[in-house]
Amino acid sequence: xxxxxxxxxxxxxxxxxxxxxxxxxxxxxxxxxxxxxxxxxxxxxxxxxxxxxxxxxxxxxxxxxxxxxxxxxxxxxxxxxxxxxxxxxxxxxxxxxxxxxxxxxxxxxxxxxxxxxxxxxxxxxxxxxxxxxxxxxxxxxxxxxxxxxxxxxxxxxxxxxxxxxxxxxxxxxxxxxxxxxxxxxxxxxxxxxxxxxxxxxxxxxxxxxxxxxxxxxxxxxxxxxxxxxxxxxxxxxxxxxxxxxxxxxxxxxxxxxxxxxxxxxxxxxxxxxxxxxxxxxxxxxxxxxxxxxxxxxxxxxxxxxxxxxxxxxxxxxxxxxxxxxxxxxxxxxxxxxxxxxxxxxxxxxxxxxxxxxxxxxxxxxxxxxxxxxxxxxxxxxxxxxxxxxxxxxxxxxxxxxxxxxxxxxxxxxxxxxxxxxxxxxxxxxxxxxxxxxxxxxxxxxxxxxxxxxxxxxxxxxxxxx
Numbered sequence: 001x002x003x004x005x006x007x008x009x010x011x012x013x014x015x016x017x018x019x020x021x022x023x024x025x026x027x028x029x030x031x032x033x034x035x036x037x038x039x040x041x042x043x044x045x046x047x048x049x050x051x052x053x054x055x056x057x058x059x060x061x062x063x064x065x066x067x068x069x070x071x072x073x074x075x076x077x078x079x080x081x082x083x084x085x086x087x088x089x090x091x092x093x094x095x096x097x098x099x100x101x102x103x104x105x106x107x108x109x110x111x112x113x114x115x116x117x118x119x120x121x122x123x124x125x126x127x128x129x130x131x132x133x134x135x136x137x138x139x140x141x142x143x144x145x146x147x148x149x150x151x152x153x154x155x156x157x158x159x160x161x162x163x164x165x166x167x168x169x170x171x172x173x174x175x176x177x178x179x180x181x182x183x184x185x186x187x188x189x190x191x192x193x194x195x196x197x198x199x200x201x202x203x204x205x206x207x208x209x210x211x212x213x214x215x216x217x218x219x220x221x222x223x224x225x226x227x228x229x230x231x232x233x234x235x236x237x238x239x240x241x242x243x244x245x246x247x248x249x250x251x252x253x254x255x256x257x258x259x260x261x262x263x264x265x266x267x268x269x270x271x272x273x274x275x276x277x278x279x280x281x282x283x284x285x286x287x288x289x290x291x292x293x294x295x296x297x298x299x300x301x302x303x304x305x306x307x308x309x310x311x312x313x314x315x316x317x318x319x320x321x322x323x324x325x326x327x328x329x330x331x332x333x334x335x336x337x338x339x340x341x342x343x344x345x346x347x348x349x350x351x352x353x354x355x356x357x358x359x360x361x362x363x364x365x366x367x368x369x370x371x372x373x374x375x376x377x378x379x380x381x382x383x384x385x386x387x388x389x390x391x392x393x394x395x396x397x398x399x400x401x402x403x404x405x406x407x408x409x410x411x412x413x414x415x416x417x418x419x420x421x422x423x424x425x426x427x428x429x430x431x432x433x434x435x436x437x438x439x440x441x442x443x444x445x446x447x448x449x450x451x452x453x454x455x456x457x458x459x460x461x462x463x464x465x
Contacts, residue, residue, distance in 0.1 A: 002311040004158045007069035007092070008032065008039040009060060011051040011085055016078035017113040022048055024077040024101050024114070031142045032073075035151060040067040050077065054084045061091055069094065071158035073151075076100035079119035086126035089134065095161050095443050097154045098123055099137035099147075133442040138464040146464030153436055153462065156308050160440035163258070163307035164193070167300060170252050171199040173263035175294040181423040184296040188381065192445065195300060198255035202267050208247035209240075209272065218246045221282065225350065228341055229278075232351030233359035237274055241350065241360055244272065244279035252288055259299040260290040264336075265356065274360035277337035278350050281362045281401070284314060285340035291317045291425075292338060301376040301427040304385070308372075308433035308440070314340040316366060316401070316428040320417060324395055329410040332395065332402060333428055337361030339401035343430070354399035366403040368392030372433045373405075376446070379421035384447040386422050387437050388413070388454075403428070413451045435461045 010028060012021035025048070032039055043049035045059050051074070064072070071094050074085050080100070089096040100116030107113075117139045127134045135157060137150035175182045189195040212218050221242035225231075231238055248260055260283065262268070264276050280290035289302035295317075302315045316339045324330025336353040341362060348364030374387040388407065395404030405428075407413055416422065434450070435458050441448040450458060 002159050002163075002307065003038065004070045004155050004162070005038045005040060005068065006158070007064040007067070007072045008041045009051045009072055009088060010049070010075045010077045011080035012048070012077050013052065013079040013081050013119065016115060018048065020113040021050060021077035024075065025049055027142060028075045028077070028101070031147070032151070035148060037151065037155070039073070040064060040069055051084050051088065052081045054081075054087060057084065057088055057091070060088065064092060070162050071095040071097065071154065073097045073154070074099075074123075076116045076119040076123065078114040078116060080116070080123055082119065082123040082126040085123050086130045086132060089127060089132045090130045095154065095158050096127070096132065096134040097137055097150070098127075098134055099150065100139055102139050102141050135439060140464065150464060153439065156310060156433065156436040157440045157443070159310055160304055160307045160436065161443045163303050164444050167193075167195045167259070167303055168255070168257045169195070169197050169296055169299045170248070170255055170257035170260045171197045171294060171296065172205050172248070172260065173202045173267060173294065176263060176265060179293050182293050182295040182298070189296070192383070197296065198257055200251065200255075202263070202271055205247060205251065206271050208251050209243050212243050212246040212250060215246060218242050221245055225278070228347070229362070230347055230349040232349045237359045238350060240272060240274045241278040241282070244274070244276055245282045248279060248283055248290065249286070249288065259288060259303050261294045261296050261299045262290060262292065263294045264292045269356070269358045273358065275336060275353055275356055275358050277353060277361035279360075280338035281341055284317075284338065285342050287311060287314070289315055289317065290338065292335060295425050297375075297377050298425045298427065301374055304376060304437060304440070305372065305374050305427045305429050305433065308436040309429055309431060313429050313431060314343060316340070316343060316403070318426055318428055320424050320426060323410065324393070324404055324406075327393065327406055329408065330393060330395065330404055330406050331410055332398065333405055333426070334398060334400050334402035337363060337400050339364070339366060343367055362401055363399055364401055366392065366401065367430065368403070369430050370432055371405060371428050371430060372437070373426050373428050374437060375422045375426045377421045377423060382421070384421065384449045385437060385441055386416060386426075386449045386451055387434050388451040389432060389434055390428070408452050412453070416449070416451050434458060
């Protein structure tokens with residue numbers, strides 16, 4: 001599981017009750033501790049542990065920066081000081097969550113102690129004036145389910161942003177000549193998003209494989225393959241698969257990369273005589289996504305989707321391929337065999353793929369269940385994230401790693417893929433992280449594109465409805 005740390009900066013304003021603000025600072029912090037959230041507070045900045053004096057911002061920023069916080073949580077323990085909040089958010093350039101505890105009824109004399117909700121309205125305006133994206137958690141009580149859900153979504157959003165800002169992809173060789181679809185603009189990705197590539201030639205991969213041949217980790221991987229997969233090929237294929245997996249893992253570490261995009265055909269087969277799918281499957285199962293056909297945008301998508309799941313689940317890099325023979329909203333997600341074997345419905349096999357004569361591909365149907373599907377892509381300098389939901393369904397047997405899925409309206413989705421800016425590749429993951437990715441887009445500078453046109457439903461979920 002990926003680890004996220006929040007900067008805890010509760011705020012108050014002087015004309016409202018300071019004792020009540022201090023009370024809610026303490027109660028909120030206790031609730032965060034109960035939820036297992038790692039936080040860095042500002043208790044040592046002033047005696048109240050509250051943000052209200054802009055002169056203290058340098059000390060708060062220095063503390064949060066030194067601690068390496070991934071996001072800022074700003075509870076409005078009374079009305080709050082919107083200028084100080086906006087300035088903190090502007091300088092930190094991190095995801096920001098604003099929230100205030102629901103106000104109690106006025107006392108017997110008609111006095112209100114906090115006006116936290118009113119302060120949220122002021123802070124929202126200030127943040128917009130500063131041009132700072134922020135996340136809003138609905139005005140609720142600490143014990144309400146909306147509070148826990150809102151914190152969970154924000155933690156995941158912070159993780160997506162954190163991963164996105166440090167993407168570095170190991171590119172093994174060029175894209176296949178025929179695949180104009182996987183063309184990308186390396187300079188633009190760096191300029192717009194600070195996404196970096198580490199390109200290496202196929203010969204460097206071959207040398208890394210030779211280096212990995214006699215390593216203990218390789219021998220352990222061979223044993224793992226024999227235990228977890230049915231071999232429908234010579235044992236030498238299993239050995240080469242293990243060597244390739246360890247070689248890619250070592251190269252990713254050497255170049256400080258968190259994903260891999262590999263030219264899986266045809267130069268690779270000429271050099272080592274196997275398909276890389278099995279190795280891709282194993283390394284993706286280790287949490288380092290490997291995508292086919294040197295699809296850089298596919299690797300970016302994989303990291304975003306995996307981050308939204310806090311690294312707790314594994315992704316499936318897939319082709320949209322053919323429509324279901326009987327279900328009008330059904331579609332086949334499939335690829336030659338790179339999906340993590342941990343996601344297989346039954347024991348997978350290692351052998352020949354659906355499209356190539358060389359061995360080394362995994363064959364297995366994936367587990368059914370609720371899914372999120374996504375694709376990061378762009379045309380003409382404009383980037384967006386296609387995303388939405390699906391569910392696994394029954395369908396005919398086919399080779400490779402595959403799963404028949406059903407969406408609400410396939411024709412609408414098909415049109416989005418064809419008309420672009422998307423291609424025939426997508427990333428799937430079990431569970432629903434659509435709202436997380438949708439919210440994260442505001443911090444990434446890309447447009448969320450819900451293929452079910454259900455923006456209002458997703459916004460309602462984020463509001464806690």
